[in-house]
Amino acid sequence: MIEAYLGVDTGSISTKGVIIDADKNIIARSYLWTEGDPTDAARRVVDELASQIDTSEVQVVSVGTTGSARRLVGAMLDAQVIKNEITAHAVGTTFLHPDVRTILEIGGQDSKIICVEGGIAVDYAMNTLCAAGTGSFLSSQAHRLGVEVEEFGAIALSSKKPANIAARCTVFAESDLVHKLQVGYSKEDIIAGLCRAVATNYLNNVGKGKKIVAPVVFQGGVSKNIGVVRAFEDALGMEVLADPDGHLMGAFGAALLAADVPTSQRRPFAFDVDDFEFRTREVVCSRCANHCEIICVYKDDDLIDSWGNRCDRGAIRVGK
Numbered sequence: 001m002i003e004a005y006l007g008v009d010t011g012s013i014s015t016k017g018v019i020i021d022a023d024k025n026i027i028a029r030s031y032l033w034t035e036g037d038p039t040d041a042a043r044r045v046v047d048e049l050a051s052q053i054d055t056s057e058v059q060v061v062s063v064g065t066t067g068s069a070r071r072l073v074g075a076m077l078d079a080q081v082i083k084n085e086i087t088a089h090a091v092g093t094t095f096l097h098p099d100v101r102t103i104l105e106i107g108g109q110d111s112k113i114i115c116v117e118g119g120i121a122v123d124y125a126m127n128t129l130c131a132a133g134t135g136s137f138l139s140s141q142a143h144r145l146g147v148e149v150e151e152f153g154a155i156a157l158s159s160k161k162p163a164n165i166a167a168r169c170t171v172f173a174e175s176d177l178v179h180k181l182q183v184g185y186s187k188e189d190i191i192a193g194l195c196r197a198v199a200t201n202y203l204n205n206v207g208k209g210k211k212i213v214a215p216v217v218f219q220g221g222v223s224k225n226i227g228v229v230r231a232f233e234d235a236l237g238m239e240v241l242a243d244p245d246g247h248l249m250g251a252f253g254a255a256l257l258a259a260d261v262p263t264s265q266r267r268p269f270a271f272d273v274d275d276f277e278f279r280t281r282e283v284v285c286s287r288c289a290n291h292c293e294i295i296c297v298y299k300d301d302d303l304i305d306s307w308g309n310r311c312d313r314g315a316i317r318v319g320k
Contacts, residue, residue, distance in 0.1 A: 007064045009065075017045035018251045021058075029052075093114075099215055113212075198228050
């Protein structure tokens with residue numbers, strides 16, 4: 001029986017999952033849209049991963065979760081490791097690129113930068129307030145232009161004179177894009193301008209005040225867009241590496257963290273999430289002036305986890 005480790009990264013736009021073997025090689029991978037339902041997305045990712053391995057020969061012995069819904073999905077999957085995205089991305093990237101100094105990450109609705117020294121994350125910044133320059137921003141502009149977002153990169157590289165698109169926020173970018181179309185700019189020049197605007201917006205906001213040192217690794221779903229990769233290289237004047245599995249790096253980092261779990265804490269994962277109903281309920285605690293909103297997670301009728309209390313008075317006993 002081959003021992004393996006599962007990592008799941010649940011974000012607002014997409015949910016990613018990987019299974020790695022004892023040599024830390026990815027043996028199964030999944031990338032699906034969250035569609036506003038992280039529990040269902042986690043189920044679908046787990047099912048897809050299970051379909052890629054022989055469960056009679058591969059036994060997942062520990063699970064790690066990360067992403068915005070890490071606590072909820074961690075409760076669902078009875079995960080041994082629940083870590084924030086910064087830690088998971090840094091762990092995954094430094095494993096593949098031990099000499100990395102700067103990690104650029106752009107996801108569906110947020111973006112982050114991680115500065116690394118000696119394989120350790122020493123500084124970071126995140127942008128979660130504005131969607132300008134993220135995957136959802138590019139998708140909406142692709143829809144407006146009548147092109148698939150997957151084609152953006154190749155189209156951008158064919159441009160000889162990228163348009164200057166204001167990308168301080170989505171509203172300005174969209175009005176600027178419409179204006180450029182009306183005055184006759186070609187689609188390839190506008191798309192190249194959008195790719196440049198993403199890189200510029202990121203560097204002026206998320207990367208503001210950060211020292212970007214090579215080697216630089218770019219990850220997240222937008223790293224698949226070669227037009228944005230080129231825009232970053234032009235803006236920084238240095239090579240920017242984009243891994244084929246860069247969009248899965250959070251899940252990979254979570255799986256690596258799961259692989260470090262002590263043997264005594266490991267337990268077989270049964271891939272049986274479809275056999276149970278998972279639901280959440282919000283309880284407002286009235287035992288003190290905080291009035292904490294406590295999230296309770298149920299597996300069928302059993303309470304399996306709760307969080308949100310700011311003092312012990314709001315602690316809810318969980319029976320497993």
